[in-house]
Amino acid sequence: MKIQTAEDLVKAKEQGNKTLFPGTVRINVGMSTCCIAKGADVVLSALEYGLKSRNMNAELAKVGCTGLCHMEPTVEIQQPGKSKIIYGNVKEQDIHRLLDAVAAGSVVEDMAFARVDSEDHALVGEIKYQYSADEGGCASVRSVNDIEFLKAQRKVILRNAGSINPENIYEYIARDGYAALARALAMKPEAIIKDIIDAGLRGRGGGGFPAGLKWKACRESAGPEKYLICNVSEGEPGIGMHRSYLESDPHSVLEGLIIGGFAIGASTAYVYIRDNYRIALKRFQKAIADATELGLLGDNILGTSFSMAVKVKEGGGRFVCGEETALIACIEGRIGEPCQRPPFPVEKGLFSRPTCINNVETWANVPVIIAKGSAWYKKIGSDKSKGTKVLSLSGNITRAGMIEVAMGTSLKDVVHTIGGGIDGGKKLKSIQTGGPSGGVIPASLETLTVDYDSLKSAGTMLGSGGMVIMDETTDMVKIARYLTDFFVQESCGKCVPCREGVCRMCAMLDEIIAGRGTAHDLSLLQDMSETIISASACALGKTAPIPVLSSLKHFRDDYVAYIK
Amino acid sequence: MSEATAITWSGKSEAMFEIMLGEVPEAMRGVFRGKLSAVIAQKAQGGPALEEHVKAVVAEIVPDPFKTAILKKFKELGDFDIKVIDEIIKKHGTSQDKLMYILHDIQDEVGYVPVEALRAVSNKTGISLSTIYNVATFYKTFRLTRPGSHHVKVCCGTACHLNDKNGIARQIEEKVTASPAVSMEKTLCMGCCDCSPAVEIDGRIYTGDEAKAKIEALA
Ligand SMILES: Cc1cc2nc3c(=O)[nH]c(=O)nc-3n(C[C@H](O)[C@H](O)[C@H](O)COP(=O)(O)O)c2cc1C
Ligand code: SF4
Ligand code: FES
Numbered sequence: 099m100k101i102q103t104a105e106d107l108v109k110a111k112e113q114g115n116k117t118l119f120p121g122t123v124r125i126n127v128g129m130s131t132c133c134i135a136k137g138a139d140v141v142l143s144a145l146e147y148g149l150k151s152r153n154m155n156a157e158l159a160k161v162g163c164t165g166l167c168h169m170e171p172t173v174e175i176q177q178p179g180k181s182k183i184i185y186g187n188v189k190e191q192d193i194h195r196l197l198d199a200v201a202a203g204s205v206v207e208d209m210a211f212a213r214v215d216s217e218d219h220a221l222v223g224e225i226k227y228q229y230s231a232d233e234g235g236c237a238s239v240r241s242v243n244d245i246e247f248l249k250a251q252r253k254v255i256l257r258n259a260g261s262i263n264p265e266n267i268y269e270y271i272a273r274d275g276y277a278a279l280a281r282a283l284a285m286k287p288e289a290i291i292k293d294i295i296d297a298g299l300r301g302r303g304g305g306g307f308p309a310g311l312k313w314k315a316c317r318e319s320a321g322p323e324k325y326l327i328c329n330v331s332e333g334e335p336g337i338g339m340h341r342s343y344l345e346s347d348p349h350s351v352l353e354g355l356i357i358g359g360f361a362i363g364a365s366t367a368y369v370y371i372r373d374n375y376r377i378a379l380k381r382f383q384k385a386i387a388d389a390t391e392l393g394l395l396g397d398n399i400l401g402t403s404f405s406m407a408v409k410v411k412e413g414g415g416r417f418v419c420g421e422e423t424a425l426i427a428c429i430e431g432r433i434g435e436p437c438q439r440p441p442f443p444v445e446k447g448l449f450s451r452p453t454c455i456n457n458v459e460t461w462a463n464v465p466v467i468i469a470k471g472s473a474w475y476k477k478i479g480s481d482k483s484k485g486t487k488v489l490s491l492s493g494n495i496t497r498a499g500m501i502e503v504a505m506g507t508s509l510k511d512v513v514h515t516i517g518g519g520i521d522g523g524k525k526l527k528s529i530q531t532g533g534p535s536g537g538v539i540p541a542s543l544e545t546l547t548v549d550y551d552s553l554k555s556a557g558t559m560l561g562s563g564g565m566v567i568m569d570e571t572t573d574m575v576k577i578a579r580y581l582t583d584f585f586v587q588e589s590c591g592k593c594v595p596c597r598e599g600v601c602r603m604c605a606m607l608d609e610i611i612a613g614r615g616t617a618h619d620l621s622l623l624q625d626m627s628e629t630i631i632s633a634s635a636c637a638l639g640k641t642a643p644i645p646v647l648s649s650l651k652h653f654r655d656d657y658v659a660y661i662k
Numbered sequence: 663m664s665e666a667t668a669i670t671w672s673g674k675s676e677a678m679f680e681i682m683l684g685e686v687p688e689a690m691r692g693v694f695r696g697k698l699s700a701v702i703a704q705k706a707q708g709g710p711a712l713e714e715h716v717k718a719v720v721a722e723i724v725p726d727p728f729k730t731a732i733l734k735k736f737k738e739l740g741d742f743d744i745k746v747i748d749e750i751i752k753k754h755g756t757s758q759d760k761l762m763y764i765l766h767d768i769q770d771e772v773g774y775v776p777v778e779a780l781r782a783v784s785n786k787t788g789i790s791l792s793t794i795y796n797v798a799t800f801y802k803t804f805r806l807t808r809p810g811s812h813h814v815k816v817c818c819g820t821a822c823h824l825n826d827k828n829g830i831a832r833q834i835e836e837k838v839t840a841s842p843a844v845s846m847e848k849t850l851c852m853g854c855c856d857c858s859p860a861v862e863i864d865g866r867i868y869t870g871d872e873a874k875a876k877i878e879a880l881a
Contacts, residue, residue, distance in 0.1 A: 132856055335850060337851065375853065431759040433801075493821050498856035566820045566821055581820070584818075
């Protein structure tokens with residue numbers, strides 16, 4: 099079946115609702131990489147076996163990551179007309195009790211983490227699970243609205259993550275997916291770009307460049323053919339939310355790309371996915387195949403004259419390939435060495451054609467803006483940073499996971515309210531934002547907000563949203579050494595300041611840690627950092643000294659303790 | 663080795679013999695070890711036991727569910743087929759932007775990218791060997807040497823570094839030094855930072871205590 103008219107879309111929606119609300123019990127098992135690592139695959143097969151041997155009729159859905167990574171594997175059980183129940187830390191041996199409860203229409207109270215009566219979905223509005231208050235009999239279980247981890251979040255991009263089956267396109271459509279595409283195809287391309295500009299969408303890959311302006315420049319740039327690239331390089335340590343996200347809701351990225359292709363006038367898009375992200379890669383390929391089959395991608399999309407192809411490119415495990423010119427070199431089959439800019443990719447990019455590169459989360463924002471309008475979107479967020487940001491919380495924190503907050507949320511809320519504070523009741527020492535290229539900031543700066551400019555003013559950056567939390571026992575000199583070493587490993591080696599300079603810095607840190615450092619070394623480190631920043635060719639070299647600079651600034655005592 | 667027969671092994675034959683034993687149920691291993699090494703020694707006729715001797719024994723003596731599994735393991739360990747490369751190139755084409763797709767597929771098929779394979783790719787596509795070698799060595803994902811029969815990837819990301827209080831990274835290094843069948847590779851963040859430290863063993867990611875136990879059990 100090809101979807102061509104509005105009625106076709108409604109029909110597809112009905113089909114999706116048939117599995118989302120099957121009329122029998124629906125069981126969601128989180129099956130992202132992070133869930134499987136903790137044994138979700140074992141739980142899933144135990145459930146399959148249990149259902150079969152009891153001859154029970156149920157819709158068993160493999161969903162993505164719910165973000166509750168600290169209590170995976172998670173299982174959600176949704177019985178018709180009753181509140182959905184979330185169970186966390188489920189083990190194989192618990193399945194028996196869960197299925198007993200399903201058969202009896204009850205809840206395993208001592209295992210239940212929370213109940214969901216209704217959900218506020220960013221696109222479709224309220225999704226009701228429980229139809230009358232007296233039904234369900236699970237009032238003893240906490241409501242999700244009382245859970246701090248979830249209460250302070252704002253789910254826009256993650257609206258479907260963990261609740262729909264990412265390999266079922268109909269479920270995405272049932273949650274108003276591809277409606278934005280239908281709407282966009284009826285608009286003028288310039289009007290779409292204007293919407294993106296008005297919404298104030300900024301690039302989520304780190305730089306925060308206004309996406310709409312980039313689109314406009316690419317549209318106006320002359321060329322026989324144009325390309326789009328979706329950047330899922332995610333080479334820096336301490337993130338992982340782009341993988342989770344792509345595994346949980348691939349169609350939203352695809353929809354964003356197709357809308358972008360129409361607005362910019364590109365007929366081919368490349369999705370660059372890091373190596374080792376096999377599940378994300380497979381799910382995205384399935385999403386492309388399914389969308390093509392339904393006429394949402396390929397030739398004559400939704401019955402219009404617009405055609406587009408999306409290709410997947412698997413990366414090679416180099417951090418520097420996240421840099422846009424290196425990424426282009428990688429897609430062209432060359433080694434990923436950054437090139438001089440200008441010319442910028444929007445003028446001369448992939449195969450020397452105008453190319454628009456955006457981060458995966460940037461693309462995922464597009465359908466929301468088109469569906470809800472820029473005025474709605476603009477209301478979320480802070481003064482200069484609009485919308486929400488997906489963050490990955492990790493390190494010495496009680497509740498790690500993939501979260502989404504409105505821009506402007508304070509780091510304090512992120513760490514203490516959502517993250518539940520530091521593991522083992524210790525004190526917060528430092529937060530590293532934006533991966534190794536960001537800086538380490540002290541606990542006293544936790545009043546800063548999740549916002550491009552707020553973090554930049556403190557000498558760090560939002561980056562692509564990794565937050566690594568470090569407790570009071572952390573030795574910041576060793577952390578600086580570790581991060582500097584990361585850049586030594588990942589430098590492409592093209593220019594001297596980065597290749598040699600960062601290497602020398604790492605050796606000096608080794609000397610300091612070995613107790614052979616002097617006060618002079620500290621000022622030398624400072625000088626070298628400044629030279630490397632001003633003389634390196636690409637942003638990798640320009641940010642490599644940041645861990646040392648920021649730790650020298652905020653944690654000088656740690657260095658002095660080594661020097662004595 | 664077997665007490666009854668003293669065997670000199672040659673090339674990969676001993677590793678193959680051990681793989682074979684690893685695939686049969688534990689209760690049968692003792693019997694198999696004695697019996698099969700005797701047959702191998704007989705085939706070798708006093709000379710060193712070669713890979714083909716082990717293969718022949720597996721084909722003749724070992725019963726089926728195990729035989730297939732063993733041969734599959736041998737294939738992972740052993741010689742790759744140049745024909746595989748022909749097919750991969752046919753699928754992707756010969757332009758340079760297809761090069762990484764080709765290398766990825768070779769690694770998936772063969773388990774690593776042998777230098778002979780690079781030469782074959784160069785002949786078939788017309789891309790110079792130096793260019794191909796440059797690409798294959800720049801990208802860390804490609805392995806140019808054969809991994810052990812158990813391959814472990816250790817995350818070296820920030821979160822895993824912070825959370826590795828049990829010294830899993832060191833535990834693995836010790837294991838690799840002690841056991842030639844285990845190989846290891848350090849990788850960037852595996853995207854499981856929330857449950858760090860993360861370790862990938864034979865294609866599946868494990869975390870925490872489970873990871874520790876799994877590594878301990880590797881032989
Ligand atoms: C060393 C380096 C690594 C980068 N890694 C990433 C990455 O993993 N993901 C990403 O989206 N952008 C990354 N970037 C930024 C990209 O170059 C580019 O600015 C971005 O993809 C543009 O998309 P945006 O405007 O949507 O943010 C990296 C930049 C540098 C210099
Ligand atoms: S700054 Fe470093 S990564 Fe960037 S081009 Fe120079 S050597 Fe390569
Ligand atoms: S830092 Fe190890 S999985 Fe991310």
